[in-house]
Amino acid sequence: MGGGKVISGCTVEGLKFQKGRVSSVQTNIGEISCDMVTLATGVAAQNGLLGCEWNLPMQNKKGLIVQTSPIPALINHILMTNDVHFKQNVDGTLTAGEIFSGDFDENIVALDLASDVLSRISRKLNLSAKLVPSNIKIGTRPVPIDGFPVVGEIEGHKGVFVAVMHSGVTLAPLIGQLLASEMLKASKSPLLGSFRPNRFVN
Numbered sequence: 465m466g467g468g469k470v471i472s473g474c475t476v477e478g479l480k481f482q483k484g485r486v487s488s489v490q491t492n493i494g495e496i497s498c499d500m501v502t503l504a505t506g507v508a509a510q511n512g513l514l515g516c517e518w519n520l521p522m523q524n525k526k527g528l529i530v531q532t533s534p535i536p537a538l539i540n541h542i543l544m545t546n547d548v549h550f551k552q553n554v555d556g557t558l559t560a561g562e563i564f565s566g567d568f569d570e571n572i573v574a575l576d577l578a579s580d581v582l583s584r585i586s587r588k589l590n591l592s593a594k595l596v597p598s599n600i601k602i603g604t605r606p607v608p609i610d611g612f613p614v615v616g617e618i619e620g621h622k623g624v625f626v627a628v629m630h631s632g633v634t635l636a637p638l639i640g641q642l643l644a645s646e647m648l649k650a651s652k653s654p655l656l657g658s659f660r661p662n663r664f665v666n
Contacts, residue, residue: 476505478514479624486623490514500647502625506606509614509628518618520628521609521664526568530578531599532558538589542634548584558595560585574600605630612659615639616646619662626661 471493478490479501489496503509512519534556542551550560560581575597582595606628608614613629625647627639642653 476513479516479621481515481621484622486621498623500623500625502627502643502647504627504632506628506632507604509606509608509626516618516621516624518621518624518661520614520626520661522628523607523609523611525605525607526570526602527561527605528568528574528577528581529559529561529601529603530581530597532560532582533596533598535591535593535595543588545584545588548581548588550585557598558585568602574602606632609664613639614659614661614664615643615656616652616660616662 473493475492476489477492479486480488480490480495486498486501489498489501503513505511507522507524509520510522510524535552535558537552537556539552543549544563547563548560549563550558552558562577562581578597578600582597585591586595607630608628613627613635615627615629616625618624618626625643627643629635629639632639638655642656646652646656
């Protein structure tokens with residue numbers, strides 16, 4: 465759409481600069497010319513890139529996501545409660561997890577935690593039938609060291625922008641719009657004032 469292209473199996477290895485501005489992205493399938501680039505690399509933001517002497521200090525946290533077998537349609541929006549978040553998918557399954565601010569206890573058995581999460585949901589929805597887990601995953605959440613989003617141009621690296629946060633799923637529509645406006649119109653949004661990458665000095 466609009467000339468965009470998705471390239472699968474392409475690993476970014478570094479950035480090249482000319483006269484202080486990004487000029488290309490080095491990848492495992494060759495060099496791609498550019499005049500702007502956005503690093504939306506999630507948990508990998510802490511690793512930095514060859515040619516770009518900037519990396520984001522992170523305190524990434526593991527978390528559980530569980531999917532259930534289908535149930536009759538009940539909700540059509542995401543529910544964030546004090547101890548669990550969940551949504552119902554179009555196929556009737558529920559996708560759920562613990563509230564993202566907590567740390568995952570490595571001593572807990574994933575199946576036990578998934579059962580506990582589903583029990584909490586059952587109580588909140590007053591379900592009579594038991595929710596059955598069909599898929600349980602432990603993932604890593606991208607969390608910048610101070611817990612807040614990091615969005616905007618990286619100081620000293622003209623044309624290189626970053627967008628890393630938790631939760632990217634819920635914030636992506638707004639962040640995408642604000643950052644695209646900054647990149648294309650060079651107009652900084654006051655909404656992003658407290659979340660600039662220059663608050664971290666490498």
